[in-house]
Every structure is written in structure tokens, then in C-alpha cells.
Amino acid sequence: MKIGIVSDSHGSYQAIDSMLAHKEAQGVALWLFAGDIAMDADYLAMVTDKEVIRVAGNNDWPGGHLPDYETADIAGHTILLTHGHLFGVNFGLNNLQQAALAVGADIAVYGHTHVAVQEIIDNVLIVNPGSVARPRDAANGSFMVMDLQPGKSPLVKLIRI
Template structure:
């Protein structure tokens, strides 16, 4: 299954449109949105007509509308999706990896830092697509596309707009 991963769009629909028009985003069947700004995930769902699983970020207030994290079973993998601020991701990924282990996830996806990450910690694949609109690690925004197949490691591509 081809899964798109976006985070930290901060109201910039133009960047979302750029991601959607990227050749590697064609055929995405499901989108994961790791917070900041939740209304952008609604826009993404509207323009793609695909399911979007979304969580609240630290700028998605007033709260109560979205959960701080979600778990999803997708193509033989369990994914923990969060914005990351409540797990202290700006100071390390240990708490996030442990949270993933606690819910039985083999993949953890977060945002918040606006910097792309693809690493493995304690047998958990940890991904951050960076910010599609306000990157701190490059000039252009980024997102990820992940191909998931049961019993295989995810194939993940970091893409720039």
C-alpha cells in the first residue's frame, strides 16, 4: 500500500498542492498528517478524495477536536502517528520509540521539528516527513511516500517540493 506522509503545513495549501502534484505522490491510497494545522488535513482529504488519518499538533488549538496520537494497522504494520511535542522529540526520540513499543507499533511517525528524519531506534522505524511549508533542514519543504507490504521493511522516500 502506498502511503503519503505530511506534517507542519501551517495553512499553506499551495505547498500541499505541490506535494500532491509530485510524480511520486501519484497513486497514494492513504495520507497520514502529523499535525500543525489540522484544517489542512481536511483540505488534503477534500482534494484527494482519500482517507486522511490526522492528529493534533501544538498549534492545533483550541484542543479537544483531534487526538494527540493515533495508532493504525496498515498493510501488516502498526503505525503510531503523533505530532511529537508531547514526547519531547526536539530533545531526542527515546520517548517516542518507547511509546511505539508500548502500543505494539513497528513504525512511529511524527512532525513538530520541521526536520526530516528516517531512523531506527529499538527496532522501531521512526519517520518525520519534515515540514511541507516551513522546513528547517533545507530550502524546500518535504513530505514522504512509504510503500508498505506485510512482512517487509517499509520503503520510504523523502521528497522535496
């Protein structure tokens, strides 16, 4: 199953549209939205007609209607989705990795830092798609696509738009 991963769009529908126009976004069956800004996840769901699993970011407070984290079982994998700010991701990924293990997840997805990451810590794949609209690690925004198959390691690709 091909899933898309996006974060930190910060109100830029233009960035979301550019992401969706990219050839790698074609065939995505499900989107994971790791926060900042909740309305953007609604827009993504509307224009793609795909399920969007979403969480609140630090800019979605107060009064947000989204949870701080979600778990999802997809194609034989369990994913912990969060924005990351509550796990201190600016200072390291150990808290996030421990939270993933606590819920039985083999994949943790986060945002917040606007910097793309893909690494494995103690059998947990941790990914951050960077920011689709305001990257801090490159000139162009980014998102990820992940191919998930039961019994196989996830295949992750970072895409710059």
C-alpha cells in the same frame, strides 16, 4: 500499499497542492497527517478524496477536535502517528520510541521539528517527513511516501518539493 506522510503545513494550501502535483504523490492510497494545522488535513482529504489519518499539533490547541496520537494497522504494520511535541522530540526520540513499543507499533511517525528524519531505534522505524511548508533543514518543503507490504520492511522515500 503506498502511503503519503505529511506534517507542518501551517495553513499553506499552496504547499499541499505542490506536494500533490509531485509525481511521487501519485498512487498514494492513504495519507498520514502529523499535525499543524488541522484544517489542512481536511483540505488534503477533500482534494484527494483519500482517507487522511490525522492528529493534532501544538498549533491546533486549544479546542482542537483531533487526538494527540493515533495508531493504525496498515498492510501488516502498526503505526503510531503523533505530532511529537508531547513526547519531547526536540530533545531526542527515546520517549517516542518507547511509546511506539507500548502500543505494539513497529513504525512511529511524527512532525513538529520541521526536520526530516528516518532512523531505526530498537526495531522501531521512526520517520518525520519534515515540513511541507516551513522546512528548517532545507530550502524546499518535503513529504514522504512509504511502501508497506506485509512481512517486508517499509520502503521510505523523502521527497523535496
